[in-house]
Amino acid sequence: MSNDTLLEIKDLRTYVHMRAGTVRAVDGASFIIRRGEALGLVGESGSGKSMTCMAIMRVEPRPAAVIEGGQILLEGENLIDKSLEEMQQVRGRRIGMILQDPLNSLNPVLTIGNQLIEALRLLEPGASKADLRRKARAALERVGITNAASRLDSYPFEFSGGMCQRVTAAMAVARHPTLLIADEPTTALDVTTQARFLGLLDQLRREEGMSLLLVSHDLGIVAETCDRVAVMYAGRVVETGVTTQILSAPRHPYTRALMFAVPHLHGPRTKRLYQIRGEPPSVRAPTVGCRFAPRCDQAGDLCRVQYPPTVHYANGDTVACWLHVPDAAAPAGASHTLPLQRVDSVVTDAEGCGK
Amino acid sequence: MNPPLLEVRGVGKTFVLRHQRRRGHNIVRAVDNVSFVVRKGESVGIAGESGSGKSTLARIILRLDRPTDGEIRFAGEDIATAEGHELMAYRRQVQAVFQNSSSALSPRMRIRDIIAEPLIVQQSDTSPAEIDRRVDDLLGRVGLSPQIRLSFPHELSGGQKQRVAIARSLMVRPSMLVLDEPVSALDVSVRSQVLNLLLDLQEERGLTYLMIAHDLAILRHVTTYLVIMYLGRIVEQGPTEEILGAPQHPYTRALVAASPRLERIENRVLAALDSEVTSTTDDGCAYAPRCPWAEARCHEEVPRLMVVGEHATAAHMAACHALQAVSLSETPPA
């Protein structure tokens, strides 16, 4: 592990035991977060991205969810070996977290100020009330809330969703964590509010020099904010890469399919979107082979029987796909030009405008 | 140009809140003086954030609610006040697909009965064999196996449920579908399947779509004409490509700029962090409190929709005082 690695997830497995059977929510996921970088974790529902975050914080929903294997190395310390008391020292202090629903993250019967003061008191147990209040006001101003002094005495319901989310961000960074995990932080927010909040996250990350793990189902959100992107599918990370690389030349067929499957706001208008066959897999069924193989246009026989090894590139990018494994028998049926089927045509702007 | 199918004229919906906390704020204008036309075979999109009134408008057009002002004409007939046979005739023409497919399918009914319901309700003399035949046809058309006929909704995945919802909406062969966020609850990899299906169906059956969504990229993909709403009022409307390519109203500009796109944005400018949707105002432009271009007049007088844009087609209109004087500078005034 090189020195600039802050967090390393190695072969993490978190299974959820339910009445209907065992769900392999995370089933051998590996990726790293470097110091000071923003990593986007992208995946569809059921890909295991949220469960990965919960495992890092060791707040997986027990007793149903069990970490069955792997390592979570924060600056070399394995968080899985830590006791609950030891984890208290990690949560908030070294890893901060922002969740999807801002209203659920704040206590509705306490004022914003009191909640912030509580968070700050943990940092400085001896500080006076007036001192803490001053710091709370500064924390609110820092996340872009005007009239912070009067807003301290407001209750969460008097704030809009975007403002609540900024308060949770203020609380999450109050103790200067080295890693901030934001799990779908803008899903409940409007588009204009979302853009501002993403900007705030970016600003806080730079000011604090911390790393950011931004989880989202939307590749667009992650692309805007993150230096690198990790793509999860069915409990495993299928590709990681520098954002520009992922956007311009994605390696994994799933990542590529995702990019073609979404309509774009600018640029040429595709008449038909690329269509990924079938549905996201049920993580319940024990599978062999690549999880994406049943939906993949380039899958060959090898893909269906054996999960591909992960190819690491010199710049740290990774991809788990037989197409990129050197000297592997090329999957039958796969062509090197990788045509994307069913994209009928690409129409230009002019044609799209014609009315 | 095709003849108008749906005409919305000056439609408004006010809710009176009984428990007022402060005086004077007990009337909420969820939709205020909204007018637009949907032509036959066209796709019109309505965009806006939460509180824009777009879903209330959809409910009014579906006649789940009555408007408090204005009129709605469908194929020339007034439907805002229609009852009995007239309303039933309208229901044969207009069906809907909603966002949340779990809530859209009655949990204790079988798929066959869910899809068949509109037909059973409207033509109760249809024979069971005919119903089965048409259910199977539609299931096949939306890409589902007829074997799921006897399943219950909870046995299906999100994408399958939305296909069932689409099949049901087509059962009475309507001419128009109201699509309220039809794909926003679906996973990205399933979304494109449903969007393609909707576009194919439109082409095959000559359907007219009224699509409500918050995602501009999806609206761009499906619609040809776009209506942008903010706090119950239309702020801009026009051909989709023109609006998204050269947005005129300050709010539309903000919306387009804020929409995620597939590119890295370094050091995004954090202007006016605190300004968010506050409340409706009776006086002036609803966007004025957030608008960097706002002047005194914007707070006093409600702007009217005026023809705008470089190409200045009569169809592209925006409601903004500042736009009427001169075209806005690219950057807001300091």
Place this chain on the structure above:
Amino acid sequence: MSEMSRLHTPLGRGDISQVVPAPEELQVDAAAPRKRRAVRRAPILALFLLTPILVFGFFGHFLMPHDPTMISPVHALLPPVFAGGTWEYALGTDHMGRDLLSRLIDGASNSLAVAFFGVALAGAFGTAIGLTAGYLRGAVEELLMRLVDMQLAIPTILLAVLLAAVIGGGLTTVIASLMITFWASYARVVRGETLILMQRDYVALARVAGASRWRIVRLHVLPNLLSVVVVLATLQLGAAVGIEAALTFLGLGIQPPASAWGLMISDGKLYMSQAWWIPTIPGIAIVMTVLGSNLLGDWLRDRLDPRLSQL
């Protein structure tokens, strides 16, 4: 076509630093934890408590060792078998020499019949009221819900005494009291649930399809209310048995010489010091029924609520 070719990755190999083998495929025995949990969650205690009561209630007439009303002074106040008595009268006899086991069994069928009937009537009436209020809203809802509030303010026993004064004691009085006592809670719960269901998209879509009010109630609202009603009924069944016993104990319910648990307790209260078993045994039966139906109701609520059924 530039967009397309931009995405065609060259299969470059030069910059690959290492190839890490795939994580191994763990096989999980998916069935094992499921079985363990399922067994632990079954309502064993509830079934254990309720089974004898239900068997007595339904098949009692084939199980009774003696005629429950036959008076035999020779055999008065015999102790049960665990207190030194004989198997002839397994649970002993009362002051008139009637076999307590037979009376307990006979009383079970009376008590259960009254409770079932009372709860069923209350359920039907309360559901209808709640559904009407929740569906029609407005002034109708206001009126009906104020009635519910009034009803909930009147104590059951007081109501039964008033009722008995008007129509006399007996089976009808007990059933009527149960119905009047319980309908209000159904109405309240069903109204709340109806309000939630009316917000569902499928109700809106049924209206868009042109469905009539009656069809929406019958196909889209009522079936989805049933689980709530069943849970409430199960919880109330135990309470109904208790109320029936109390009314009978006060002489307002089932009249002698018929057997009923409340009657057995009231008969036995005078003999507490010599024959403690006479009031105690029917008392235990009542506790079993109330506890058993509460446990079963809790379990049903967990099972039928889809939000709780996942874990």
